Each structure stands twice: as structure tokens, then as C-alpha cells.
Amino acid sequence: MRIVVNKYLIGRRFVGIALWPFIVVKDSLLKEDEAFINHERIHIRQQAELLVLPFYLIYFVEYVIRVLQYRDTQKAYRNISFEREAYYNEDDLDYLKNRKLWSFMKYW
Template sequence: MPVIVNKYLIGRHFVGIALWPFIVVKSSCLKKDQVFINHERIHLKQQLELLVLPFYLLYLVEYIIRLLQYRNSALAYRNISFEKEAYQNEMYLSYLEERKPWNFIKYW
């Protein structure tokens, strides 16, 4: 999983993104942040399980549903099932070695 630095990523809170098969980060120091990289690697696994494009579609649909539910973009983002799985397991650096397939479903 190649990590690419792109200082032109848009957004104040947006410092990185998993775009199969890459992780794109705003700053080279993030390449050394094991927790951050693990979070993005979890997203790469989710993307692979859903054959990439359906992941993005489901992510967007769930974000819209959560936005209508919470009426707050930050809360909507944090309650997307894919993000819940990644945030809850990002500090567990061996998580992907033990993770069961389609594990994000339990976060719906």
C-alpha cells in the first residue's frame, strides 16, 4: 500500500484519504503515524471487500443518511459504519491480521 504525499488535499480537517490502492496524505510526517496509517489501511481493506466502487457509493449514501439523521457533518462522518470500524480499531495495529471479512457490517 503506497503512501503518497499531496499537500493540495482540500479541507481543514481532511489530512488523508484511502483511494484504492493508495493512501494519500497532506504531510510527509503522516507517513510515520502508525495509528493514522492503520486507520487508512482498514479503509483499504473495506474497499477491497466491496470491490472498490461500491464502497464509495455506500460511503456516500450512508453519509447522507447520517447527515439527515444528525444534522451535523462531523457527527454524520463519525457515525458512518466504515469510519466507526476504523476509528475503534486504529490503535490496534494488528487488527487487520485478525479482522473478519465484512466486519464493518456490525457497525451499522
């Protein structure tokens, strides 16, 4: 996993994104934000568990379902199971050491 600083690779509304095997951030200061980096590392683990491409497919399908459910794009994003796991555990810097396989399923 490598952290790449590039403000052009991600959308305007995002400050960072996990694109296996990289974490892309807009600003080099984000590399020092431990909780943020941990959040993105959780996504890297999720992507690896699902062999990358299925992760993106499931993520997109779940996002569409949540948009229909909540009628609010931000609320839909925050309720994607992958995001729920990452947000809930981003402050626990030891989370990935103890995380069980496919733990995101607990957040469906």
C-alpha cells in the same frame, strides 16, 4: 498499498484519505503516525472487500443518511460504519491480521 504525499489531492479539512490502492497524506510526517496509517489501511481493506466503487457509493449514501439523522456533518461523518470501524480499531496495529470479512457491518 502505497503512501503518497500530496497536499493538493485532498480537501482542506482532511489530512489524509484512502483512495484504493493508495493512502494520500498532506504531510510526510503522517507517514510515521502508526494509528493514522492503520486507520487508512482499514479503509483500503474495506474498499477491496467491496470492489472499490461500491464502497464509495455506500459511503456517500450512508453519509447523506447520517447527515439527515444527526443534522451535524461532523457527527454524521464519525458515525458512518466504515469510519466507526476504522476509528474504533486504529490503535490495534494487529487488527487487520485478525479482521474478518466485512467486519464494518458490525458498526451499522
